[in-house]
Amino acid sequence: MSRITAIFKAITLNWLRSRSGLFFSFLFPVMFLLVFGSIFGNTNSGGYTLYVQNKDACLGSPTCLSLIFIGALNSTKVVVVNSPILAPSVNVTTFIQSHSSFFGGNPRVLVIPSGFGANVSRGLPVNVTYISSPADQLGPVVGGVISDVANGINFQLAGARPVVGLSHESSSARALKNVDFYVPGLTAAFMMTNGVIGLTSIASEFRRSGVTKRLSATPLRKYEWIVGNVLSQAVLALLLALVMITLAKVAYQSNVTLDGYTIAALVFGAILFSGIGMTLAGLVKDPEAASGLGNAIAFPMMFLSGTYWPVDIMPSFLQSFARVLPLTYFSDGLRDSMILGNYSAALTNMLVVSALAVIFVLLGAKVTVWKEK
């Protein structure tokens, strides 16, 4: 046991003192989280911008129906009416042309005609005009919301009660943000690269420089060497998870949790990926080739395992490929326990991960050279 502790301490210290090790194990994932969090993290808190031109003449009056209509649009939270609203004198066609951009497309504009309030209160039909670009994928969504709000007013005026209602619940008990999706995904992905790229190159470097052989000339046993390495990876993984979770909470008020389930999953994942690292390092003698192979395996795995986007949106042949990648199960499992609170799914994924972990650690032990040929 004391030999394992000594190996664990030495390996961990050796890793933490490496600038590139620290960069790829901690700083790189943190940068990814900040970039992803900033780009995608807050889309849910906003809504889709809508420009409104109100030509109704009741401005200033609190009972003004056009203002109530605009208020109702805002309260959907899906649509955000751009403030201030366009003056009646603005030429909408010119406005749309001058506000078009390559990335944003044309602005969505709703025109409320003059006499809107007067007509509505008298029960006379009146049309609002909604203009959106055909290239704007969300154009119809916003149109639907406007129509929905208009219908609500129609119902009220007709004194009708809606028969079919909709109650919309979030898919989990916790309110999710996009950044929540990335914390487990990125943690999983970088634990994978730490094992498959980092440990592979380090272990093969130990072998090339003769460190492994020198240690094998002491009473140290092969399993102690492997357990020491795996433990070190597990602790680094827990540290990484802690850093990612703290950052996500502080910077993005993320809702991810670190419970016992998650900690167990992290440990199994660390064992799995260090097992893969040991296996690659044992199979490939040359450190450069070993680290090349590690990269060749890690990068496709990182992109195809639902780390950055859900597996479901990928083409079906890639989905079936994703199903054989260990990282898919690991990041799914982490997501299940860290953000969804879906522990039965987490358990299934954890079982797959731990079975793979056993296989790869045994394989790694088999191919690690403790006695030369």
Place this chain on the structure above:
Amino acid sequence: MGESTVKVQRLVKRYGDLVAVNDISFEVQPGEIFAFLGPNGAGKTTTVEILECLRPLTSGEVTVLGENVADARGTERIKKRIGVLPQDFNALRRLTARENLELFAAMYDNPASVKELIEVFGLQEKAKVRFDALSGGLKQRVGVAAALVNNPDLVFLDEPTTGLDPEVRRATWEVIRGLRGKGKTVFLTTHYMEEAQELADRIAMIVKGKIAAIGTPGELIKTYGGERTIVFTKGGDAVFGTLRRYFDNVAANNGDVLLPYTQTRDVEVALNALSERGLKVEMALRSPTIEEVFLKLAGFRITAEGEAK
């Protein structure tokens, strides 16, 4: 003399068709410095690694400290009692000298004091320096210290001074002599003739997987070194001409005159002849070296890099 520390009988090691070690037998006695001398690729490291239990043997019988290297339990017991300095010693590069020694110490049940080792090897000032920032000589010193961290009875030093400058090499020799002083048995492999001659109690010359000769440096020189030589420094043509009348084998080299001889009477004859002619000479006696013994036995010299030439 008690039981041999190392006993090798008819050891053979093959890699496929290549025979790296070809039926060698030798013994190492307790407390001696035993040197394996030979060029690169002669089978030195292969043999040492078999003794260190790092490589299986193909056939033959090897015991180290009374334990069989082919036996798993024997291997365990051997590893506790040997110290190893491999060729091109390396440690964890981002750990300091002290941390690395502590790591090696933690591998044993009753290790030596790391603090004392650091003092003995003069590493105090460098103890907190990362291994990869140490010079070649200091790395080697850490390696020797690591080989002693378990108070071993038998220390293997595989090419301990390769790549070191002459000053550091001599300092390392002092350390190795010190090991013998502490009663440890030292198994040294080297391709430096001078190193073997300076340090070893006994030398085994290994050529192409076979032991060409084995014995103390004196025995080897006496048996295989052949004639000794009188050197007449700057003797010139007169001395050469005079001696040529008596001896066929006299030779000239850069103005020096060299006279190999086997009997003391030859020296008398030569000196009388020179004094009759009134020739005053400065002379020196030269004994054959281990290098000449090796050349005679192997048929080639070894370069500084360890290659056969």
